[in-house]
Amino acid sequence: MPHKCREGAPVAGEDVNMSNAIISVKALVKIYKMGDVEVHALRGVNADIMKDDFVSILGKSGSGKSTFMNIIGCLDVPTRGQYLLDGVDVSSLNKDQLANLRNRKIGFVFQSFNLLSRTSALENVELPLMYNKKITSREMRERSLNALEAVGLADRSHHFPNQLSGGEQQRVAIARSLVNDPVVILADEPTGNLDTRTSVEVMAIFQKLNQKGITVVIVTHEPDIAAFTKRNITFRDGKIIRAMEVDKPRNAMDVLEKMPLMAVEDEI
Ligand SMILES: Nc1ncnc2c1ncn2[C@@H]1O[C@H](COP(=O)(O)OP(=O)(O)OP(=O)(O)O)[C@@H](O)[C@H]1O
Numbered sequence: 001m002p003h004k005c006r007e008g009a010p011v012a013g014e015d016v017n018m019s020n021a022i023i024s025v026k027a028l029v030k031i032y033k034m035g036d037v038e039v040h041a042l043r044g045v046n047a048d049i050m051k052d053d054f055v056s057i058l059g060k061s062g063s064g065k066s067t068f069m070n071i072i073g074c075l076d077v078p079t080r081g082q083y084l085l086d087g088v089d090v091s092s093l094n095k096d097q098l099a100n101l102r103n104r105k106i107g108f109v110f111q112s113f114n115l116l117s118r119t120s121a122l123e124n125v126e127l128p129l130m131y132n133k134k135i136t137s138r139e140m141r142e143r144s145l146n147a148l149e150a151v152g153l154a155d156r157s158h159h160f161p162n163q164l165s166g167g168e169q170q171r172v173a174i175a176r177s178l179v180n181d182p183v184v185i186l187a188d189e190p191t192g193n194l195d196t197r198t199s200v201e202v203m204a205i206f207q208k209l210n211q212k213g214i215t216v217v218i219v220t221h222e223p224d225i226a227a228f229t230k231r232n233i234t235f236r237d238g239k240i241i242r243a244m245e246v247d248k249p250r251n252a253m254d255v256l257e258k259m260p261l262m263a264v265e266d267e268i
Pocket residue numbers: 032033034039040041059060061062063064065066067068
């Protein structure tokens with residue numbers, strides 16, 4: 001489905017109100033060393049992502065999307081360059097401080113859900129809370145149930161992953177990403193393993209969370225999915241080659257309402 005985009009949105013570091021940027025990277029370089037070979041995964045990336053943003057990262061395979069997500073998610077560190085997360089200079093932190101910041105501020109969602117298979121939906125969602133020694137098991141349960149409710153899965157809390165559909169498993173993963181009240185959710189190809197309708201359902205959840213004030217950044221290969229976000233950033237060869245504001249982001253709930261059910265059954 002076509003969607004209009006406007007070029008020149010403030011993504012690439014210029015003319016932005018820095019105080020509003022939740023993620024701010026400057027001249028980010030990532031070089032992987034493989035023996036004698038150097039892989040230049042990021043070659044000078046500048047980007048500011050604002051608090052109310054919903055950004056999609058596009059680009060061909062190998063263009064640096066996951067490397068960028070891993071760095072902004074504090075799962076990896078850049079070779080050079082600056083990264084401010086919610087105003088904190090990440091390069092100044094040691095390993096423990098980094099892990100702490102990551103747990104408090106960021107929720108992750110992956111293409112393959114990454115749920116523990118012998119563990120119920122509720123226990124999967126509770127997992128990130130285990131690191132928090134101050135929280136009681138009762139609180140843990142309450143927060144996890146709230147997170148499952150937020151993704152419409154309160155009635156599936158005792159199901160194991162293999163008793164859930166792909167879309168439901170991804171919603172459990174989103175609940176898990178929510179349980180620590182993150183300011184940012186990072187999702188690397190969250191709809192990559194889902195059929196069309198389920199993908200739109202997942203985008204509806206992300207849109208709802210974004211409306212509640214959570215910054216959302218997703219990687220996707222599909223322009224139709226990127227059309228549900230507010231901004232599209234395209235990577236090529238480790239650089240941002242395009243940053244566009246989506247003129248009228250598609251509303252996932254509206255799209256779901258208009259989706260013919262027959263087509264859904266055909267897909268399944
Ligand atoms: N741990 C690593 N060690 C060495 N090279 C790596 C590593 N991770 C990524 N690379 C290389 O860095 C480049 C960027 O990889 P990245 O995973 O960021 O791409 P991507 O845009 O996410 O691709 P895809 O769409 O296939 O997921 C690629 O050339 C890749 O081979």
